[in-house]
Amino acid sequence: NAGVTQTPKFRVLKTGQSMTLLCAQDMNHEYMYWYRQDPGMGLRLIHYSVGEGTTAKGEVPDGYNVSRLKKQNFLLGLESAAPSQTSVYFCASSQLAKNIQYFGAGTRLSVL
């Protein structure tokens, strides 16, 4: 069972570079989420999607963009990376009725 798969697992960027993080789920979930995890702050929601073709802002959306062109995929983009975006990024998915979110293994991003 693959569940939620994130690629890449690690990435180092220079300030100003761009990149895209990919999240794929094979559970046919409607809802997908991107979080960032910083020490002492738990997880904070960046963006989320309630279905194919729809996205919305979460708690900390600035500096990020997302797209959900296919139901199983949720992409997180950084157009111009900043050191403040150094973090661990987690993708999650869920079905509304069950109210449980399933998480990927994370992407560790360093911006120098």
Next chain:
Amino acid sequence: AQSVTQLGSHVSVSEGALVLLRCNYSSSVPPYLFWYVQYPNQGLQLLLKYTSAATLVKGINGFEAEFKKSETSFHLTKPSAHMSDAAEYFCAVSDGTGGYNKLIFGAGTRLAVHP
């Protein structure tokens, strides 16, 4: 607004000792409450959830949590710690509305288990 407070960013116990990780929440509506565990270099895994069916919730790996409305608490316990329990634990709250399962996470408690 909902919020979660986890008391103690680090907890250390001996193997075989009681594990108690504290979580207090605030919510204007009856909440859904969750405990997730994160092992090193892994994503979060659901330990247990409370959705108003029973106040004492049993989860995986011998963990359980009790919902106490009067204390707005949802503390996580395990009678006897095992070395494999060493991980970071997150409490989270959701009001079940908003159409997207909005979860608010606490800052996390890192559990260390020593021989």
